[in-house]
Amino acid sequence: MAIRTVHCLILALLGVVIVHVTVLFLLPLYSERDAWSRLSALGAPLQTVAIERPSGGVAIRDNDPLFRSAACRFDLAAGPVHIMASDGAPFWSVSVYNRWGQNIYSFNDRITISRDIDLLLASPAQMIALRQDLPPAYEQSILVEVEDPLGIAVVRGFRPDDSYAAIIDRFLGSLRCTPQ
Template sequence: MGRFILAILIGLVGAGLVHIAVVFMIPRVSDNSAWSRLSSLGEYFQVVRIAPLRDSSSSASEPPSETPRERFAFADPAFIVASCRFELGDGPVEITANGTIDNFWSASIYDSQGGNIYSINDRAAIDGIVNLVVGTPQQIEEVRATTLLEDSPALPVIVDVLRGYVTVRVLIDEESKRAAADSFLRSVTCLPIDIRPTAAASGVERDS
């Protein structure tokens, strides 16, 4: 009986120590999350470059980046990567890149906790173009009520969060393609769009 009670006490003490350790680790883990690290690289709607934790990005073969860069463990050395945080409180955001590219690319949208909520690649995108309009259900309905998506390859993406980030990855399967891929990635934009009707569109006339 005594040994049983002792085992219970040891278990309770051990569980208490584990709980205390977890509580002390939360701030450190939070500071090292993708969201926190991206926050330190740029403001909302600013596209930043991400390098893999272990890569040869300092080699002469890779063109210098014109945007902030930090090494991330989740960045695959076979890809070059850009990311952007967005906030939907004032409206939807449009994510685009200029033209198309032969290299495989993918775009993934995450919530602020790092959960993947949407992904697409060059094979699934319309004409292989990066063009996403991201918004809440109500915002996307408002976009569809305008002419913004008429004759446009933009894909509406409905999310149930107000904050998140997008990551665009381009595969470097041949070193000779790196410069073109880097140029493509540097063309990525992540900008809010205004879906409020103009005075002319809403039928409001100005006083003469």
């Protein structure tokens, strides 16, 4: 009887370990609370959405309250996606995330001469085609190769105080994600 109890105990602990590892690895795949899912609820793909909601809530956790940000979800299956915004914030930065919220590529306003955001996202296959024959419109663009077709582009702008509200609104409002 005692041996049987010990067997059960070992089995239970082994079960805990198996469930722990399984849940850990499946959680990102099935999470309905991740950034992608929350942004899906706010807008269609390629539609620019503000991450700080007018109601005061924030779609993404852990945002800096001195920053305002906007995002668009993209899908490269239909072709490259062009991301543009005109300069405005005293400091801005851009990040490209994959569907799982992992940061693939990031840059800030020091990288560009014009200080405008001009980014072309393409899959590895699309990138080969682009490199062979780059349309003149994209000569100034930053080309970013993205492995996963699904992803999120986020633009963050520094808003030192309320006097910058209009400037930052215009900056984030100028963000466009367009399929090519």
